[in-house]
Amino acid sequence: MSLKKASILVIDDDPDVLTAVRLLLRPEVKEVVTEKNPEQLPALLGAGDFDLVLLDMNFNASINTGNEGIFWLKRIKEIKPNIAVIMITAYGDIDLAVRSLKDGASDFMVKPWHNEKLLDTIATVLKGSVAVKGNDPNNKAFASGKMGNMMLGESEVMQEIFYKLSKIAPTDANILILGENGTGKDLIAAAIHKQSLRVNGPYVKVDVGSLTESLFESELFGHKKGAFTDARDDRAGRFETAHEGTLFLDEIGNITLQQQAKLLTVLQNRQVTRLGTNQAVPVDIRLICATNLPLQELANENKFRKDLIYRINTVEIVVPPLRKRKQDIPLLANHFARMYAAKYFKPNISMADSAIEKLQQYSFPGNVRELQYTIERAIIMAESELIEAKDLLFSPLENPVTDTEDTAELKLSTLEKNTIMKVIDKHNGNISKAAKELGLTRTALYRRLSKYEL
Numbered sequence: 001m002s003l004k005k006a007s008i009l010v011i012d013d014d015p016d017v018l019t020a021v022r023l024l025l026r027p028e029v030k031e032v033v034t035e036k037n038p039e040q041l042p043a044l045l046g047a048g049d050f051d052l053v054l055l056d057m058n059f060n061a062s063i064n065t066g067n068e069g070i071f072w073l074k075r076i077k078e079i080k081p082n083i084a085v086i087m088i089t090a091y092g093d094i095d096l097a098v099r100s101l102k103d104g105a106s107d108f109m110v111k112p113w114h115n116e117k118l119l120d121t122i123a124t125v126l127k128g129s130v131a132v133k134g135n136d137p138n139n140k141a142f143a144s145g146k147m148g149n150m151m152l153g154e155s156e157v158m159q160e161i162f163y164k165l166s167k168i169a170p171t172d173a174n175i176l177i178l179g180e181n182g183t184g185k186d187l188i189a190a191a192i193h194k195q196s197l198r199v200n201g202p203y204v205k206v207d208v209g210s211l212t213e214s215l216f217e218s219e220l221f222g223h224k225k226g227a228f229t230d231a232r233d234d235r236a237g238r239f240e241t242a243h244e245g246t247l248f249l250d251e252i253g254n255i256t257l258q259q260q261a262k263l264l265t266v267l268q269n270r271q272v273t274r275l276g277t278n279q280a281v282p283v284d285i286r287l288i289c290a291t292n293l294p295l296q297e298l299a300n301e302n303k304f305r306k307d308l309i310y311r312i313n314t315v316e317i318v319v320p321p322l323r324k325r326k327q328d329i330p331l332l333a334n335h336f337a338r339m340y341a342a343k344y345f346k347p348n349i350s351m352a353d354s355a356i357e358k359l360q361q362y363s364f365p366g367n368v369r370e371l372q373y374t375i376e377r378a379i380i381m382a383e384s385e386l387i388e389a390k391d392l393l394f395s396p397l398e399n400p401v402t403d404t405e406d407t408a409e410l411k412l413s414t415l416e417k418n419t420i421m422k423v424i425d426k427h428n429g430n431i432s433k434a435a436k437e438l439g440l441t442r443t444a445l446y447r448r449l450s451k452y453e454l
């Protein structure tokens with residue numbers, strides 16, 4: 001949605017702020033309504049059709065915890081879940097503002113702001129929020145339950161994914177998400193839950209790839225006290241915990257054939273039996289699975305059961321690596337720059353064109369996660385307000401990948417292995433630090449260590 005068509009509600013108890021915002025927005029938007037008393041919010045939201053609320057985080061001069069802002073944010077989301085909210089905050093409340101993103105705010109502005117920056121932020125949020133409102137395929141964002149609340153993408157392929165997601169999220173279809181590490185599979189799973197009819201139910205994520213044979217059953221299906229040596233209490237498994245909600249099984253390609261058989265039985269019967277009991281408990285879950293492995297190939301090699309694939313992939317979403325959708329890089333880079341500029345108290349920092357160009361020339365083997373860490377590093381190190389090409393340092397894997405050739409995957413594996421060794425060495429064997437620099441989770445790094453037998 002464009003600024004010109006937007007109806008905006010501004011809530012702040014400082015009349016000077018309200019006047020300033022009114023003067024700024026009136027020529028730019030369709031309608032601007034200002035109100036100093038947040039108690040009026042429910043009535044105003046009921047009466048008007050607002051696209052966006054600018055909401056102050058502090059309303060009582062004597063209490064300055066920002067909690068009133070979070071309280072009112074939650075109320076807005078209860079009354080009109082799809083309305084976009086930008087929080088207005090003072091410098092000292094950045095932590096709370098970041099928390100507000102988790103509670104559904106689309107963005108936040110730090111006082112005092114530059115007028116242009118405020119308009120820019122409102123315009124960006126409005127563009128994103130349409131996806132939430134109408135699931136229009138021409139949008140650049142899809143609402144997620146995660147930090148920043150938005151999954152961004154303007155490439156054709158991401159637009160198609162958003163469209164597909166908007167269609168399938170409200171159904172109960174099982175979904176299989178395929179894609180390399182760091183492409184956003186986790187974010188997609190959270191987004192599907194957020195946009196589903198189960199949104200008020202639990203969202204339970206399990207990294208099944210990291211569960212040992214012995215933990216697998218008790219973790220997923222639960223156990224009775226005494227069922228095995230460490231079972232000190234009765235415990236519900238993740239299937240039961242996810243009852244009436246969504247169960248997200250990550251790294252599904254890494255489970256053994258034995259685990260696959262157990263999972264299949266539960267999915268077929270839609271009931272679980274806790275270890276140590278005979279009683280089957282019905283479970284009502286929506287299942288989402290994800291993996292970075294080619295399941296079909298694994299099935300052809302008899303490493304993954306075909307009947308399980310059929311069971312889990314009613315709908316398949318394939319998320320392409322970032323190097324195959326470079327059009328998304330500017331949008332994502334600016335999004336991360338704004339996010340970290342706020343986090344590290346550098347509100348006026350922005351990305352130079354040369355920096356965006358450099359990012360677009362890089363192959364990002366760690367995908368969006370690596371882009372995110374690259375920008376975070378640049379913002380932390382930045383000495384001026386403009387991030388330039390020279391400020392962007394990639395993890396040692398700097399050679400752009402030309403993945404049109406057959407040899408690309410092979411080259412990439414060798415580069416990846418060497419890079420991992422170099423980075424671990426640099427951090428004296430500290431896996432957490434190495435994983436962070438590489439743009440990987442610790443689990444993903446461990447998996448690579450075992451893949452390359454390091």
Ligand SMILES: Nc1ncnc2c1ncn2[C@@H]1O[C@H](COP(=O)(O)OP(=O)(O)OP(=O)(O)O)[C@@H](O)[C@H]1O
Nearest residue numbers: 150151152180181182183184185186187368369444
């Ligand atoms: N399209 C996107 N828009 C905004 N942020 C994104 C997008 N894609 C990924 N991210 C961010 O990149 C990081 C990695 O994403 P995520 O964890 O969802 O990837 P993944 O595919 O599940 O990775 P892994 O396979 O390693 O678990 C997260 O911080 C996520 O918020």
